[in-house]
């Protein structure tokens with residue numbers, strides 16, 4: 121892996137194996153319990169040493185990125201109640217949990233001579249990692265992913281695009297922080313195929329010129345990111361195959377891949393494959409995939425694809441009844457990569473998870489809260505059920521307006537937010553990124569409003585248009601609706 125910028129800023133396979141074995145030996149000796157270990161830090165190869173040390177010592181790891189605010193880090197530590205926190209970056213918690221800092225980790229790596237016996241490794245049904253996602257109440261919830269779930273994901277992941285398990289050692293690009301499960305895609309597909317992981321730090325991602333030169337130097341062949349991150353790069357004309365000529369596969373997950381993004385990417389990288397994948401953290405990164413061919417790009421919206429083997433997707437109504445093809449309902453996932461539930465939260469687990477017999481086998485199920493529809497074996501994502509609003513009695517999917525705004529001339533990105541007063545939606549505001557700056561935003565807003573009228577009913581026309589240079593993104597690389605000042609419901 122390459123990333124970081126200090127000692128061990130680049131690790132070979134052998135080094136990663138030896139160092140993680142040493143740290144695992146230390147954990148086996150010093151820890152009294154098998155509780156998961158919180159690993160705090162950023163894009164640093166030492167993070168991988170810590171992750172693998174945990175699982176080699178029979179403990180799950182819980183990755184927490186430096187971009188997570190301190191009070192949330194503390195909430196996570198409070199929820200996990202780890203015996204030990206491995207802090208690759210400085211961390212000052214107010215609690216009494218034992219923290220092994222970077223110096224302590226480096227000292228352990230120098231001092232240890234042994235390794236952990238393979239019998240100690242986490243196996244089959246053991247939890248391999250716990251990733252915290254935001255809960256609707258504001259308290260983060262820890263999604264437990266077992267080693268089997270991860271294995272099932274990897275066995276499918278290596279078949280993406282034209283296949284990644286052909287003995288070629290590819291360079292994978294890592295955009296997402298390790299506390300976002302999208303990073304599991306680049307991390308474990310690169311580890312499994314003996315490739316190289318090239319991590320982009322948040323400093324690098326924060327400056328376009330630095331980012332472009334990092335991309336150029338990376339030699340990256342497989343790109344893994346949210347579509348928003350690709351949009352941000354596409355805003356610079358230099359982002360094309362002349363800059364990163366070896367990029368042959370774009371893997372997307374986490375949010376809607378629009379036709380516009382796919383089209384622009386296809387023109388900038390005509391030789392590369394674009395693959396859209398879909399899935400929540402609760403079903404281990406992604407469970408559907410589709411290659412976005414030139415023919416498919418003519419279809420709007422783009423599908424999110426067909427299920428991986430071992431996964432079944434059902435579309436259900438509010439009473440949990442299966443709906444036929446072509447009918448919109450809640451996306452429910454059943455299969456071998458569905459999580460065992462939320463860490464120490466049986467109440468939340470019971471609400472969202474269940475079980476179902478499919479083809480004679482009992483699988484865990486997860487109700488996603490996403491709305492979608494199946495047609496000809498393809499899944500179509502239709503937005504979050506909780507992004508569905510009512511305005512003056514009309515039922516509106518904000519994603520519907522956004523999708524139509526993107527069809528308008530000159531619009532490169534759009535987010536629509538409801539404006540609430542006294543618990544009710546009063547109006548809609550559109551945040552728009554335009555290809556060209558207009559000196560008269562009012563007139564430009566009027567033009568978009570007029571053009572949008574041709575596409576959606578009047579009640580879906582936003583009252584206000586705000587023009588931005590780019591949409592704010594969360595640390596995970598999705599559009600940050602909260603930063604735009606909106607409230608979901």
Ligand code: AMP
Pocket residue numbers: 253301302372373374375376377396397398399400401402424488490501503504
């Ligand atoms: P996370 O658990 O953070 O990965 O977020 C999962 C959610 O992201 C899903 O439940 C969807 O709402 C959304 N999502 C994931 N993949 C896609 C996709 N390909 N297209 C649209 N939305 C997606």
